Amino acid sequence: MDRFDAMRIFARVAERRSFTLAAEDTGMPRSTVTDAVKQLEARLGVRLLQRTTRHVSLTLDGEAYYQRCLSILADIEEAEGAFTDAKPKGMLRVDVHGTLARHFVLPSLPSFLETYPGIEFYMSEGDRLVDLVREGVDCVLRVGAPQDSDMIARRVAMLENVTLASPSYIKRHGMPHHPSALEGHSMVGFRPIGTTGPLPLEFVVDGTVRTVVLPTTISVSAAESYLAAAKLGLGLIQMPRYHAADDLAAGALVHVLSDFPLAESPVSLFYPRNRQLSLRVRVFMDWLVRLFAPETSQGEKS
DSSP states (O other): HHHHHHHHOOOOOOTOOOOOHOOOOOTTTTTHHHHHHHHHHHHHHHHHHHEEESEEEOOOHHHHHHHHHHHHHHHHHHHHHHHHHOOOHHHHHHHHHHHIIIIHHHHHHHHHHHHHHTTTEEEESSSSSOOOOHOOOOOOOOEEEEOOOTTEEEEEEEEEEEEEOOOOHHHHHHHOGGGOOOOTTTEEEEEEETOOOOOOOEEEETTTTEEOOOOOOOSSSSSSHHHHHHHSOOBBBBEEHHHHHHHHHTTSSEEEEESSSSEEEEEEEEEEEOOOOOOOHHHHHHHHHHHHHHHHHHHHHH
């Protein structure tokens, strides 16, 4: 095994904090991964990893060597790609919010994989900002602004948000015409996991964002349930237009307070600040920017 392969194996063990998980990621026997790290430590004359029965962690020397490995491996990949016009290859691990995955990523994924047949794509779904390094994820696609200073965010789109209700709800409560005249109305509470209460409704009135909290009879934590509750007439909701486009077209939902638009939601790719991006991650990011471009354009026109 050459030095660069050993570096790649060591970097994966360091990121996953596990010889077993690194072996699964690289498709190698665990014994091969263990031997590669042992030989690397013997050649360098230092201990790179602290091993216990529960987990693996980097020593101070290991942390310094890991950072150098990332830089060296990224330079090698970039140099080889520049001179050989090589296609990206290997495992690409991304974590995507479920609705973004089903509405945007999955329908267009076959063309991406056809363009880059050397990439093996693994996608997990969630709504939390995962620990990318510990969980072995290359990048995360999320709606919203970054909260973690250790992450770099690349904006890929701005999504139009709308206020919605079912025809049955409007029949019972009437069509509201101003955010200040919502007395007697209710909302479906959207309460993401980890929050203490439902998020308020937000409206832009005379250039200023105003929040409104209405009574709720039901609160949910998932976007699909949020949409379903609105269609059942349980209250007003606010969400990206793309997610409700079919229901709007079918008349299952109606646009409410259209004269008072909502602030757009940023869609961003997050990746670790201290990690050099591989070619497969860079081409995936560029592809996503092109994929979301029509949605952003529609939002700018509306």
